[in-house]
Amino acid sequence: MADSMTTGAxxxxxxxxxxxxxxxxxxxLGAQSxxxxxxxxxxxxxxxxxxxxxxxxxxxxxxxxLVQMAPGINLLGLVVLLGNRVGGAPAxxxxxxxxxxxxxxxxxxxxxxYATFAHHPLVTAAxxxxxxxxxxxxxxxxxxMARPLLRESRTEGAPSLAAGILILIGAALLYLRWExxxxxxxxxxxxxxxxxxxxxxxxxxxxxxxxLLSDTDEEPA
Amino acid sequence: MNPLPISWxxxxxxxxxxxxxxxxxxxxxxxxxxxxxxxxQFAEALTIGQIAPGPNGLWSVSLGYLTFGWPGAIIALxxxxxxxxxxxxxxxxxxxxxxxxxxxxxxxxxxxxxVGVFVIVMARLLVSSESTDLxxxxxxxxxxxxxxxxxxPIVVLILLAGLAGxxxxxx
Numbered sequence: 001m002a003d004s005m006t007t008g009a010x011x012x013x014x015x016x017x018x019x020x021x022x023x024x025x026x027x028x029l030g031a032q033s034x035x036x037x038x039x040x041x042x043x044x045x046x047x048x049x050x051x052x053x054x055x056x057x058x059x060x061x062x063x064x065x066l067v068q069m070a071p072g073i074n075l076l077g078l079v080v081l082l083g084n085r086v087g088g089a090p091a092x093x094x095x096x097x098x099x100x101x102x103x104x105x106x107x108x109x110x111x112x113x114y115a116t117f118a119h120h121p122l123v124t125a126a127x128x129x130x131x132x133x134x135x136x137x138x139x140x141x142x143x144x145m146a147r148p149l150l151r152e153s154r155t156e157g158a159p160s161l162a163a164g165i166l167i168l169i170g171a172a173l174l175y176l177r178w179e180x181x182x183x184x185x186x187x188x189x190x191x192x193x194x195x196x197x198x199x200x201x202x203x204x205x206x207x208x209x210x211x212l213l214s215d216t217d218e219e220p221a
Numbered sequence: 222m223n224p225l226p227i228s229w230x231x232x233x234x235x236x237x238x239x240x241x242x243x244x245x246x247x248x249x250x251x252x253x254x255x256x257x258x259x260x261x262q263f264a265e266a267l268t269i270g271q272i273a274p275g276p277n278g279l280w281s282v283s284l285g286y287l288t289f290g291w292p293g294a295i296i297a298l299x300x301x302x303x304x305x306x307x308x309x310x311x312x313x314x315x316x317x318x319x320x321x322x323x324x325x326x327x328x329x330x331x332x333x334x335x336v337g338v339f340v341i342v343m344a345r346l347l348v349s350s351e352s353t354d355l356x357x358x359x360x361x362x363x364x365x366x367x368x369x370x371x372x373x374p375i376v377v378l379i380l381l382a383g384l385a386g387x388x389x390x391x392x
Contacts, residue, residue, distance in 0.1 A: 030274060030275055031274060032374070032375070032376040033274040033275055033375070033376070034272070034273070034274045034375075034376055034379045037241055037276050037277040037278070038343065039375045039376075039379065040274070040275055040276055042368065042375050043375050043376075046371065046375075050371065061332060062328065062332075064332065064335075065328045065329070065331050065332040065335070066308060066311055066312055066315060066328070067305070067308050067311075068331060068332075068335055069308075069311050069315075069331075070304075070305060070308035070310075070311045071235065071236050071237065071238060071304040071305070071307055072235045072236070072238060072244075072278070072301060072303075072304035072305040072307075073235075073241045073276045073278030073279075073305055074241065074276075074278075074305075075241070075275075075276035075278065076276060076278070076301070076302060076305035077305035077308035079305075080305055080306055080308050080309060081308060081309075081312065084309065084312075092306075096302060099275060100275065100279075100298065100302060102274065102275075103273065103274040103275025103276075103279060104275065104279055104282045104294070104298045106273055106274055106275075107269060107270070107273035107274075107275065107279045107280075107282045107283050107294075108282055108283070108286045108291070108294040110269050110272065110273050110283070111265075111266070111269050111282075111283040111286045111287060111294075112286065114265065114269055121391075121392040122387055122391070124390070125386050125387045125389070125390035125391055125392065126383040126384075126386045126387045127272070127383075127386060128357065128386045128389075128390045129357075129360055129382040129383050129384070129385040129386020129387065129389065129390070130272070130379055130382045130383050130386060131271075131346065131347070131357070132347055132353070132357040132358065132360040132361035132364070132382070133360050133361065133363075133364035133378060133379060133381075133382030133385075134271075134346070134364075134379070134382075135343045135344070135346050135347040135361050135364075136360070136361035136362060136363070136364030136365035136366075136368065137364050137365065137368040137375060137378060138339070138343040138346075139340065139343055139344075139361075139365055140365050140368040140369045141339075141368075142336050142339050142340050142343065143369075145332065145335075145336050145339075146333065146336045149329055149332055149333055149336075150333075152329070153329070163330075164329070164330075164333055167330050167333045167334055167337070168333045168334070168336055168337045169337060170334075170337070171333070171334035171335075171336075171337030171338050172337035172338060172340055172341050173337075175337070175338045175341050175342075176341050186334055186338060187331050187334045187335060187338070188331070189334070190330040190331055190333055190334025190335075190337070191326075191327040191328065191329075191330040191331035191334065192327065192330065193330050194326040194327060194329050194330025194331075194333070195323040195324070195326040195327035195330060196323075196326070197326060197330075198322040198323055198325060198326025198329075199322060199323040199326065201322070202322040202323070
């Protein structure tokens with residue numbers, strides 16, 4: 001929503017940067033983000049966009065797209081970009097340390113006790129509940145990522161929206177059908193397709209006077 | 222163990238990868254060739270990476286621990302933390318060309334494709350597990366509905382799901 005974006009930016013510039021508080025937020029994220037990457041992404045999104053306004057909904061999605069082009073764990077790239085938004089290199093260090101200290105420690109400790117309890121029936125039973133819940137939460141996160149992108153496409157007219165939906169479904173189907181196709185190729189294909197759509201629209205966009213006349217063709221906002 | 226070549230194996234795998242498990246093929250090839258890890262250890266590490274907090278990519282830390290103990294875990298952690306910093310370089314390059322509609326379109330198309338693939342990865346996690354039944358689908362649906370409200374902390378959702386699993390699938 002345009003409203004939440006502007007208030008988000010305003011609140012962000014008003015609030016002074018407190019290193020201790022910032023570090024504490026990431027420590028909490030690192031300690032409670034059980035349930036894998038989808039749960040962690042949902043938690044980070046909630047903290048960064050909804051609670052602390054480090055980034056607007058649109059900025060967050062854009063950051064998330066950028067980290068896909070960087071090597072390694074996408075979530076860590078996202079943490080780097082969010083840290084950089086808030087306070088440059090020191091904030092990046094605080095955010096990474098805060099997130100990784102508890103989570104990697106717990107990961108190593110879990111590994112250490114894993115062998116002992118892995119085959120305990122209660123652990124197996126609990127996991128059978130946790131895995132589908134993670135999937136449900138992940139699907140909601142996917143919707144939250146897609147929504148601002150599709151909304152933005154809708155404001156550009158029906159062809160843009162159709163292209164957006166086609167790329168979304170097309171990428172899913174390609175990935176589903178051809179396991180050997182590299183993910184990078186699918187993602188870049190989606191990017192190239194929309195780049196083409198935007199470029200054609202850019203070339204074809206009539207001058208402002210004509211656009212005003214043809215405004216009646218477009219859906220009311 | 223000699224820490225230097227092991228560090229390079231972990232760092233290289235992360236540097237030339239995309240996403241949390243993108244380093245798997247490279248690590249698998251290198252460590253198995255050196256007889257430093259087994260298939261079973263890879264499977265265990267991946268599972269723990271799913272359960273443990275933080276990014277799934279921390280499965281490498283679990284693998285590091287399984288293969289070389291605490292030094293291995295620390296090496297793996299450093300190896301997966303450094304490459305994502307390169308996103309700052311990517312961002313700088315991107316800012317220069319951002320205003321062009323084709324570039325903006327590329328990033329949006331890429332993001333939409335990511336969501337599409339993401340949904341399949343998620344759905345597969347549910348479908349590929351042989352323990353999936355109606356109860357599991359119900360848990361997924363309820364978790365999705367509760368997550369959509371944005372009012373309940375994710376960790377509470379996961380705890381509730383674990384409790385539900387314990388009650389539903391108790392042997």
